[in-house]
Amino acid sequence: MNTAAAPRTTGTPRLHRPADLGEAVRFLADNPGAVPVAGGTDLLIDRRLGRITTDCMVDISHLDISGIERDGDHLRIGATTTIRTIETSTELAVSAPALLEAARVLGSIQIRNMATLGGNLCHATPSAEMPPPLLVFDAEATIVSSSGWRTIELAQLFTGPGETSLQPGELLTGVTAHVGDGIGSCYIRQTVRWAMDLAGVGVAASVRIEPETNGIVSSVRVALAAVNPVPTVVEGLDSIVVGKTLDADVLDEAAALARRSASPISDARGTAQYRRHVVGVLTARALRVCTARAANTWPPNRAVPPNGFDPELLVDSGVTR
C-alpha cells in the first residue's frame, strides 16, 4: 500500500461511544466510513500512518460482546475478548489449547491486554495468529448490522491481505468454535525472534482420535498463517489421514500436502522456498502434538514450545526432505 500518497486525517476527530450494540450498529449504518475501535493496537497505528483516513471512530470496547462461554460442544468467544483473556482461560486450556497457544505468542503482555480477538480477525493480516486455531475448530463468525444478524464460516471472512467480506455497517460480534472430547489441538510457528515478532509460518492443527482404537484418527484439520494472502485450511487431508494412525509415512504425506497448500512470498521473515519447507516441518510437529494430546499422552502441564520442537518428547523424522 502506498502510504505516502494517502491523505492524512483532517478535521476534528470524533469518537462515538454508543450505549449498547443496537446504538452502535445504527450509528455505523448512519455514518459510512466510521470505524469500530476496541483495543486500538492496529487501528491507532494505521490511523497515524494514514492507512485509515476516517475521522470517525466508534468505541465498541465496552459493549456486551466479550467473554468465553462453553455450551456443550459450542465454544463462543466474543469479539472484544482480549487476547490476554484467551491466553489465561482455564476453559480454553482444556478444550482448545491451540487458541491459547496462539494468544500466548501474540505481541507482548501489554498488547495482549489491549488487543481483541475481533480486531485480530478483522484486521486480516495474513500472518495473524488467531485465525488458524479457530479454523481448525470449524469456527463460524457472527456478524450484525442494522438490518439483522448473519453467520458465516470464519474462512469466508478473509478475502485478501487486510480485506474482509464485512460490508459497510457490519460488525463482527464473535465466533463459535466446535470443540469436543477426544480432540487434541495446538498452534506452533516459526519466527525470526522468539518474542514480539510476526509469524514467518504459523500452523494450527486439530486431531480427533477414535476412542478404544489405538490411535485411529477420525477427524483432522490443519490451518496455515503467513504463507498465503489469507489464512488457509489445508484441503484434502481427510483422505490421507482419517482412518489411519499418524505414522511416519502418513505424516510425510500430510506435510507434503500442507506444503503444496502454501504459496508464500519472500520477505524479511524468510524466502518462499524456506517458508514452504517450514510449513511441512511444522505441520508434522503439530499433528504429532495433537495426536499425543488427543490420546492423553502429552503431559498436561508441559507447554508446547512455540516452534513445536520438543527434543525430549518429539524428534522430527521423515519430514525434512
Add this chain to the structure above:
Amino acid sequence: MRLEVTINGDPYRPNIDPAATVLQVLRDDLGLTGTKWGCLTGDCGACTVIVDGRTIVACLQLAAQVDGANITTVEGLAGRGNTMSDLQDAFVRHGAAQCGFCTPGMIVAAEQLVRDGIEPDEQAIREGLSGNLCRCTGYNKIVDAVVEVASRR
C-alpha cells in the same frame, strides 16, 4: 471532552481531544513525563502504564476509553516523600539502567509482574518483559533485579 481518571491516587479531570492517546494526555496535558514517548507502535514498551491492574502501552490506548479508570505511572511507584519502591531500589543496586530511557516502562511492567505473583524464574521474567526493549541491551541486570524482588515480595 472531559476525562475523569485517577492517576497515582490523585483525581484528574483534563479536557482532552477525543482521539488523544493516554500517552499524549499524560505527557502533554498533565506533565507526567516519566512515561516515555518511544516507538508509538506498541513495540518498545517505554510508555507502559498500569490501568486497573493491567499493563498497557499508553501510545496505542485512546484516553477516552479509560474514562473512570485507575492509572499508575512510574511517578506513582515511589512512596510519598520520594522514597523508592523495593523494585526501584533493586534496579539501582543491580545497576539495571544504562541510558535509562527504557527504565520507567521496564519498572512499571516489572511491578505488575511482581504484583501478579510471577515466579522468581529468569525465563518467566524474560518472557514477561519481552514487550519492553532496552536498546543498550543491558537485560541481564534488569532481570536480576526483578528476580530478586519477585523472590522477596
